[in-house]
Structure formats: C-alpha cells, structure tokens
Amino acid sequence: MLRIAKLPIAVFALAIMVFPWTAHRIPAIEHYPDIMVFAGIYCLITMGLSLLMGYAGQISIGHAAFFGIGAYISAILTTNYGMNPWACMVIGMAVTAVVAVLVGAPSLKLRGHYLAMATLAFGIIIFIIFNEEIEWTGGPDGMSGIPGLTLFGFEFNSVERYYYLVWGFVIAAFIFTVNVIQSGTGRALRAIHASEPAARAMGVDVSRFKILVFVYSAVLASLAGSLYAHYLNFVNPATFDLFFSIKLLIMIALGGMHNIWGAIVGTGLITFLSNEWLYYFEEFEVIVYGAILLFVTVLLPDGLAGVPGIVKGWFRK
Amino acid sequence: MEKITLASQLLQYLITGLTVGSVYAMVAVGFNIIYNVTEIINFAQGEFVMLGGLIMVFMNVAMGLPLILAFLATIILVTLVGILMDRLAIRPIRRPSVLTLIIATIAVSILIKGTASFIWGKDPFDLPAFSGRNPITFLGAVVQPQYFWVIGFLIVTAVALSIFFDRTIIGKAMSACADNPNAASLVGINVKQMILLSFALSAAIGAVAGITVTPISLMEYDRGAMLAVKGFGAAILGGLGSFPGAILGGLIMGSIESFGAGLISSGYKDAFALIVLLVILFFKPSGLLGSIEISRIKRF
Numbered sequence: 127m128l129r130i131a132k133l134p135i136a137v138f139a140l141a142i143m144v145f146p147w148t149a150h151r152i153p154a155i156e157h158y159p160d161i162m163v164f165a166g167i168y169c170l171i172t173m174g175l176s177l178l179m180g181y182a183g184q185i186s187i188g189h190a191a192f193f194g195i196g197a198y199i200s201a202i203l204t205t206n207y208g209m210n211p212w213a214c215m216v217i218g219m220a221v222t223a224v225v226a227v228l229v230g231a232p233s234l235k236l237r238g239h240y241l242a243m244a245t246l247a248f249g250i251i252i253f254i255i256f257n258e259e260i261e262w263t264g265g266p267d268g269m270s271g272i273p274g275l276t277l278f279g280f281e282f283n284s285v286e287r288y289y290y291l292v293w294g295f296v297i298a299a300f301i302f303t304v305n306v307i308q309s310g311t312g313r314a315l316r317a318i319h320a321s322e323p324a325a326r327a328m329g330v331d332v333s334r335f336k337i338l339v340f341v342y343s344a345v346l347a348s349l350a351g352s353l354y355a356h357y358l359n360f361v362n363p364a365t366f367d368l369f370f371s372i373k374l375l376i377m378i379a380l381g382g383m384h385n386i387w388g389a390i391v392g393t394g395l396i397t398f399l400s401n402e403w404l405y406y407f408e409e410f411e412v413i414v415y416g417a418i419l420l421f422v423t424v425l426l427p428d429g430l431a432g433v434p435g436i437v438k439g440w441f442r443k
Numbered sequence: 444m445e446k447i448t449l450a451s452q453l454l455q456y457l458i459t460g461l462t463v464g465s466v467y468a469m470v471a472v473g474f475n476i477i478y479n480v481t482e483i484i485n486f487a488q489g490e491f492v493m494l495g496g497l498i499m500v501f502m503n504v505a506m507g508l509p510l511i512l513a514f515l516a517t518i519i520l521v522t523l524v525g526i527l528m529d530r531l532a533i534r535p536i537r538r539p540s541v542l543t544l545i546i547a548t549i550a551v552s553i554l555i556k557g558t559a560s561f562i563w564g565k566d567p568f569d570l571p572a573f574s575g576r577n578p579i580t581f582l583g584a585v586v587q588p589q590y591f592w593v594i595g596f597l598i599v600t601a602v603a604l605s606i607f608f609d610r611t612i613i614g615k616a617m618s619a620c621a622d623n624p625n626a627a628s629l630v631g632i633n634v635k636q637m638i639l640l641s642f643a644l645s646a647a648i649g650a651v652a653g654i655t656v657t658p659i660s661l662m663e664y665d666r667g668a669m670l671a672v673k674g675f676g677a678a679i680l681g682g683l684g685s686f687p688g689a690i691l692g693g694l695i696m697g698s699i700e701s702f703g704a705g706l707i708s709s710g711y712k713d714a715f716a717l718i719v720l721l722v723i724l725f726f727k728p729s730g731l732l733g734s735i736e737i738s739r740i741k742r743f
Contacts, residue, residue: 185542187549198646232725239484242545243675244724247671247717250672258710372549381545409561423547424535 130304132387133299138390142293146286159289163357165397166292170350172377172389173296173303174343180383181307182339183319184234185242187371188249192344194366195222196351198263201272201361211275215352219345226335226344234336249371256363268362275356288357289320295353299346306342315339332354369412373400376419380431391430450582451583456705457698460580462659462698463589465597466492467716469652470674471681471689472600473645479621479684480641483544487528487552489671490559493645494521495653496662497559500568509575518650524555525646529639552667560664567661570654593655600648601690608686617641621684669713673700682730692732 146159171189180185199218203209233244256263263269275282275291282288306312314335317325326332355361374398381392404411422429470488477485498520502513532551537544572589579586608614619627620637628634631645653662677696696716703715723730 179542183540183542185545229721239541239545240724240728241486242486243672244677244721247672247676247720250669251714251717251721254711254714258708278640369553372553375546375549410557412553412557413561414556414557415551416550419550420532420547420554423543423550424532424537427536427538427543 130308134387135301135304139297142297143290144155146289160285161401163285163288163292164354164401165350165394166296166348167354167357168374168377168397169296169309169390169393170292170299170353171343171347172381172393173299173386174322174339174346176378176383176386177303177306177315177376178339179345179378180385180388181312181315181319182336184336184340184397185375186245186340187242187368187375188229188245188247188252188341189343189374190366190368190370191249191252192222192226192347193351193354193370194252194361194363195225196348197361197366198351198354200350200352200355201269202262204273204293204356205269205271210351211273211356212277215349217250218352219348222344222348223341226341230337230340230344231333234340235333246368249368253363253367256366263363268360268364268365270360272355272359272361274359282356288353292353294356295349300386300390302428307386309336311338372443373415376415378429379419379422380429382426382431384428385431388429388431395430448583452580452705453702455584456701458586458590459700460701462593462697463692463701464694465593465658466652466656466670466676466693467674467677467696468597468690468693469600469648470670471678471693472686473603473648473652474646474675474678475684475686475689476604476617476648477641478678479504480617481533481638483533483622484658484675485642485645486545486548486671487555487667488645488674489667489669490552490555490650490672491521491525491649491667492653492656493559493662493664493667494524494555495650496570496657496666497563497568497664498650499651499654499657500570500662500715501563503570504568514654517654518647521650521653522643524648525642525649526545526639528646530643533638533642552671556664556667557682563664565664567663568657569661570657572658573655576658587659589655589658593659596651596655597693600651601686604648604686613637613640636660670721673716676716676723679720679723679730682732685730685732688730688732 144157145162149155149158159365171193171336175186175189178186178275196215196218199221200211203214203217204211207403229244230247233241257266261266275288282291307315314325314330317328317330318332322332325343354365377396378393380395381388381390383389399414403416426432470492473491474485474486477483477488495517499513499517502508502516503510506513508516508568528551532547533544536547572587573592574588576587576589579588606614608618616627616632617640619630619632620634624634627637656662673696674693677692678689679692680696681690681692697721699719700712700716704712707715
C-alpha cells in the first residue's frame with residue numbers, strides 16, 4: 127500500500143494531457159474538458175482528504191469551509207482591492223493554514239467522533255459567516271466579476287488553458303502527496319491509523335503528524351477554492367455548504383480511501399455524476415448519493431480501488 | 444398593547460430557549476442511548492426528529508387521524524426506520540471502525556433526507572398545536588401552550604428512561620453492554636438485540652421531539668443536520684453518555700441560542716450553539732457532568 131508505482135502516474139499524466147485534444151474532436155464529449163476542470167479542482171481537495179482519512183484515519187466533514195475560505199479570500203482581495211491573484215492565492219493558503227491549526231490542533235487530540243463533529247460545526251459556522259457578512263461576501267447572492275488569471279501576460283481565458291493549469295496543479299500535488307506517503311511521514315501516518323498508542327510507543331509524535339496532515343489538506347482545499355473562484359468568476363455560499371463536505375466524503379469513500387488513486391477515480395466519477403449524468407434526476411440526486419455511500423461503506427470498504435483485489439480473489443478460488 | 448420591558452423580554456428569551464432546548468435535550472438523549480450501548484455517534488439522529496415531524500403532519504393533517512392515533516402511528520413508523528437503519532446499515536458492516544461507522548450514519552442521514560425531500564418536497568409543513576394557539580401572557584412574556592407540551596414531553600421521556608434503565612432487566616442489560624460488551628455477552632445478554640433496541644429507542648425519542656416541536660417551528664426535509672449538530676453539542680456540553688447531562692446541556696444550549704439571537708444577532712442564531720460546541724470540545728470535552736475516567740475507557 128505504501129509503494130506507489132511510477133509508471134501509472136506517467137500514463138495518467140499523459141492521458142490528462144491529450145484528453146482535451148481528443149474530446150475536442152468528439153461532439154458528444156466536447157464539453158467534458160469543462161467538467162474536468164471542476165474534477166481537477168475537487169481532486170486537489172480529495173487528495174489531501176484521502177491522506178487525512180485513509181492514511182491518518184481522521185475524518186473531516188468541514189473541508190467545504192477551507193475550500194470556501196480560499197475562494198472568498200481570492201474573490202474579495204482581487205475584486206475589491208485589485209490585488210495580484212497569485213498573491214491572493216498564497217494569502218488564502220496562509221490564512222487557511224492558520225485557521226486549520228486553530229481548529230485542528232485542539233480537536234485532533236480528541237478521538238474520531240469529536241473531530242468529525244468539530245469540523246462539521248466549524249463548516250456550518252463558516253457557511254453562516256459567508257451568508258451573513260454581506261458587506262464582505264455579498265451574502266447569499268455571492269460575488270461576481272472576479273478577474274481571471276494571467277501569468278506574465280499569458281491570459282488564462284479559455285477552458286483549455288484552465289484545464290492545463292488546474293491539472294498541472296493536481297499532478298504536482300499528486301506527486302508531492304505520493305512522496306509524502308512513501309516517506310517516513312507516510313509510515314508514521316499508517317502507524318497512527320493502525321494504533322495511536324503503538325505509534326506513540328515507537329516514538330511517533332502523533333498529534334504533530336495529525337495536525338500536519340490536517341493543515342496540508344486544508345491548504346490544498348484553499349488552493350482549489352482560489353482556482354475555482356478565478357475559473358468561474360463567481361462565488362456564492364451555496365457551493366460551500368455541508369452537503370459539499372459530504373460529497374467530498376462520498377468521492378473518497380467511492381474511490382477507496384486507503385489509496386491515493388481512489389481519490390482521483392472517486393472524484394472524477396462523482397463530478398461527472400453530478401454535472402452530467404444525474405442532471406436529469408434533480409430530486410433523486412441526494413438519494414443516489416446516500417445509496418452510493420451506504421453501498422460502498424457496507425459492501426466495498428476499500429472502495430473501487432479494492433475491486434481488483436476482490437476479482438482476483440474470485441479467480442484464485 | 445402592553446409595554447415591553449427588558450425584564451419581560453429576557454423572560455421571553457428564557458422561555459423560548461428552554462422550549463427549544465427541550466428539543467435539543469431529547470436529541471441529546473437519543474445520541475446518548477445509542478452511544479452508551481454501541482459507542483457510535485449517530486449522525487442521522489436529527490433525521491429521526493425531522494421524520495417524526497413530517498410523518499405526524501402526514502398522519503394528522505393529510506390522513507386526518509386523531510392526535511393520539513397519529514402520534515402513536517408516527518412513533519411506530521420512525522422506530523421502524525431506526526430498526527431498519529441498524530439492520531441494513533450498521534450491522535452488515537464487515538470491518539467496523541469509527542471512520543466507517545461515522546460514514547455509514549452519514550449515508551443513512553442523507554438517504555433519509557433525500558427520501559423526505561422526494562416525498563414531501565422542499566416546503567415547510569405546519570401541524571396544528573395540540574391545545575390551540577391562544578398565547579398565555581406571563582409576567583409580560585408570551586407563552587404558547589405548545590411550549591408546555593414540549594417541556595412536558597421532555598420530563599416524561601426523562602422519567603420513563605430513568606425508570607427503564609434503572610429498574611427493568613432489559614434496561615440494565617443495555618447499560619451492561621455500555622460498560623463492557625464482551626462481559627455482557629458472557630453473562631448471556633444478546634448484545635446485537637440490545638444495539639437494535641438502542642436504535643429503536645433513540646428513533647422513538649427523536650420522533651417525539653419532532654412531533655412536539657413541529658407546531659412551533661414547522662418542519663421541513665433539511666432540518667435534520669442542524670438538529671443533530673446542536674443535539675450533539677447538548678450531549679457534549681452535559682457530558683457524552685450522561686442522561687441528566689443531556690437534559691441540562693440541551694436546556695443550556697437552547698437558552699444560549701435564544702439569548703444570543705435576541706440580544707446579539709439573529710442572523711447568527713445557528714452559529715451560537717455551534718460555537719459553544721467547539722468551545723466545549725476544545726476546552727472541556729468531558730462536559731459538565733461527564734467524567735474523564737469514563738471517557739478514557741471508551742473504545743472510540
């Protein structure tokens with residue numbers, strides 16, 4: 127589980143690079159690069175969450191808040207103060223890191239249920255703030271007119287350009303995360319997941335590692351939020367509600383939270399599900415999500431990433 | 444029109460707070476019943492309350508059943524949902540861990556919420572108050588008769604539960620599972636049955652809370668999550684697992700929310716209870732009446 131082969135990553139990166147070029151030539155999936163931009167943005171969040179949940183065994187139901195903090199900081203600083211978007215992105219990540227330490231440090235010392243509830247409560251509080259601080263955030267109507275990104279005169283003004291930007295970030299974050307998993311930190315996290323007292327006995331500084339991963343996942347979510355704000359040029363609180371946090375949970379559970387690839391696969395599937403395939407059953411949508419999550423939790427504890435193992439098991443018999 | 448003095452206004456906030464708090468207390472009691480037997484925090488606890496309210500509206504208003512019959516039918520139906528939840532979502536889990544159990548209860552919660560929005564739509568529903576809506580004026584504060592029903596039901600539930608857990612064999616068996624499930628099964632207690640019973644019981648209490656509060660605050664499909672978080676806050680505030688704590692915590696939580704909304708900001712009404720929850724979690728996770736020793740021996 128700790129060794130992650132390099133070849134699939136290269137193949138994956140290549141597939142991501144040629145995808146828009148292919149999609150452009152097939153009318154039925156012509157608009158898929160647009161959905162893929164969102165999938166990439168969500169992948170940034172779920173990768174961090176997968177590290178937190180699958181590898182460190184901690185649960186967060188409040189990552190929509192970190193996503194939102196990044197998005198709103200970018201939105202407010204660029205539209206109202208005309209600041210450089212890249213600087214805002216970094217400011218957003220720094221602020222999120224501080225907030226994550228403040229929320230995470232006390233609650234990560236507690237056990238599973240408490241972190242879940244603390245992050246849940248935190249997420250709802252941030253959501254209420256987005257709605258209530260109308261002077262800053264525009265309230266429930268949100269903010270529009272957020273400028274797009276430019277880099278040394280190169281304007282990110284098309285879906286393709288954002289696609290490569292976002293997926294560039296995803297692949298960079300992916301490689302970094304894989305390195306973390308394969309390092310001593312990754313082993314420490316696995317030890318924490320298996321047994322906290324045992325990890326402590328072996329000299330692992332349990333709370334430090336938990337906070338580190340929590341902050342890392344929050345910062346990635348903040349980055350995703352900034353990209354989201356610039357890509358859409360619009361943010362409103364409804365994007366960052368409790369249900370989005372749960373959706374992130376579904377993405378990870380579906381893909382398999384013990385596997386970093388699971389986060390990518392689950393995120394891709396759920397993003398396409400909600401933007402494309404489930405579009406017609408608006409009323410059923412929540413039920414479908416609930417059913418998927420329950421099905422996966424009860425019958426596929428390792429998510430889709432565990433399916434190859436199950437199939438192999440059949441043939442071995 | 445009577446002159447509204449500050450004192451009467453404060454009294455008004457207190458009475459409203461205690462009423463809302465009674466509902467949180469009932470949710471907190473529901474959390475504790477399941478937690479005590481299984482050490483699971485049931486994130487779907489709020490959905491039982493929502494279902495109680497909406498099914499009661501369906502029975503009483505749409506079907507025209509008399510109050511008592513509708514009340515009983517609603518409780519039976521919601522209890523069935525609780526039983527189904529244990530049988531279909533909790534018991535079949537192959538590798539139970541905190542993480543999977545939390546996720547499973549979240550899955551059930553959105554499944555119930557989605558089904559409710561499919562059946563009832565997204566509008567709030569009203570239920571006629573049990574004994575009319577003529578307010579009683581008390582020292583300048585306006586009291587709805589329904590308030591007495593809510594607080595009354597909290598007292599009835601609390602008394603019934605303490606008799607159940609202290610005096611009956613089944614109740615004692617459930618408490619035994621809470622202390623040590625392995626030892627309990629060694630002395631012949633069917634732990635699985637007790638878990639099932641705990642889900643049934645806590646669903647029933649959730650339903651009572653939902654039924655009694657709907658005439659005051661209406662009920663709609665997406666109310667569950669917020670009720671669950673605030674009820675959990677109440678349970679933590681009082682000390683997770685403690686029944687007197689749950690009731691105390693609920694009443695305090697309701698009062699804080701009511702005073703906060705009245706005196707500070709109504710837009711942040713929902714935030715006050717959550718901030719209290721975070722403060723308690725960070726500074727005194729054992730709560731007011733809980734003990735650190737007990738929380739140490741818990742598995743999760």
